[in-house]
Amino acid sequence: MLELKSLPDGCAARRRTEACDRCGARAYSVCASLDESELVRLDALAERLALGSGQVLLREGDPAQHVFNVTSGSVRVYKLLPDGRRQITGFLYAGDFLGLATGERYAFSAEAMEPGSACRFRKSEYRALIQETPALEAILLERANHELAAAQAQMLLLGRKTALERVASFLRDMTTADRMRPAQEGVVRLPMTRGEMADYLGLTIETVSRVMTRLKTENVIRLLSLNELSIERPERLSALADGEA
């Protein structure tokens, strides 16, 4: 790796891309912001994981020893109440970070929703690398603030939107969520079940199902399969999402 700089340009570029891919740097758009040696060090810390469907990445209350980066597939992040009620706080896709929050223990659980892969870093090593890499720290700060804005939008949804508005908001947001696997125009892939949608939107399975049926009846959406739909009237969907109808 050390002679990387001295290789012909094309080769360096290729090696660079490989390094990005291996540790997930490309997926999380860090690639462009870091120089060669920083990428190599990041890569050296990465431990690759293959994820089965439903596999647990981390559990609320466990000692927070690792930081993850999703490199393919999708992941659900959630919190539970003692009686089993579940709130999914977010879905992660290729490129998303997980477990960055400081603290002794994880404040949430995370499981793969479909087969995929992730990178794992020991938190202590990762933090040391961050210390020495201001560019990485800046990226993480940017990400954290972006997530915070998304969390606020979700609070508005959970606290003040009707069931119809919630589902419409969710479907609208899904058109842009899965950054690494952009479906064709107007087509949305839903890697989660109705139950997961419900637990994300603060509703029950039945209510989600009823609202989907209604949107279908009103020709706002069309179901291609259970997990794929096309948005027939995007402007109408957006109006519903913002409570303008």
Add this chain to the structure above:
Amino acid sequence: MLELKSLPDGCAARRRTEACDRCGARAYSVCASLDESELVRLDALAERLALGSGQVLLREGDPAQHVFNVTSGSVRVYKLLPDGRRQITGFLYAGDFLGLATGERYAFSAEAMEPGSACRFRKSEYRALIQETPALEAILLERANHELAAAQAQMLLLGRKTALERVASFLRDMTTADRMRPAQEGVVRLPMTRGEMADYLGLTIETVSRVMTRLKTENVIRLLSLNELSIERPERLSALADGEA
């Protein structure tokens, strides 16, 4: 300011504390992490604001030109739907930052809830300072991740808790929220109205009122005045907050 280092120790310490106070550095616990020259530069960028009750600090959609730090009083942060429904996403107290999220425009509005004060920094200058001050960046990243964890807890509350559980959670959290003005043991100050509590908890004023009455009747809390109450049975309150009853 430049000769600060050469002053006798006692004097430097005093000057340091003053600088902390002026720009809010002491309030946000940044004081201890920055060295003298960094504090002086932070202070030089700060513009002090006096806040009247209800005064608007920033409005959703406005160009995001400033970063704020609350130095006294309390602030509500909220998002609105077109028809006026409001979700308060957080309450800020002395020491809290506001407006750090990157982006062209603010994604939320913020208003003072009572007379107080704040510091304002031009975002461009602030970002430049951050770039040169890794310690400051680390603090902000830490804060952002902490806020993110709080936001996830609030999503669980809004999506899955009953009215009783929400109010109990809120009162429990309030015992530790206002860092700069810790009330005496078991006494909670509520700088917000019932309407603001309702908009924070995703309920109506009436429901909040009814639940408070119920908690009062069951001797879990005791109202000292409209804006101050004592928690008589903290363990019971906590059990209710987590849905263990």
Add this chain to the structure above:
DNA sequence: CGCAGCCTTGACCATTATCAACGCTGGTGG
């Protein structure tokens, strides 16, 4: 082909919102 898991639909119910009236409190002006 049959079963398991997920989804949909229907009937009924409960929690919380809505609408309405009344009470308290603090500030102001007669």
Add this chain to the structure above:
DNA sequence: CCACCAGCGTTGATAATGGTCAAGGCTGCG
């Protein structure tokens, strides 16, 4: 100094949204 008023909070009656319970249908896999 007292009375009135405005704003906020409480309480009650009723309504509606979404939850619960139950039954049946689809689909993919063994």
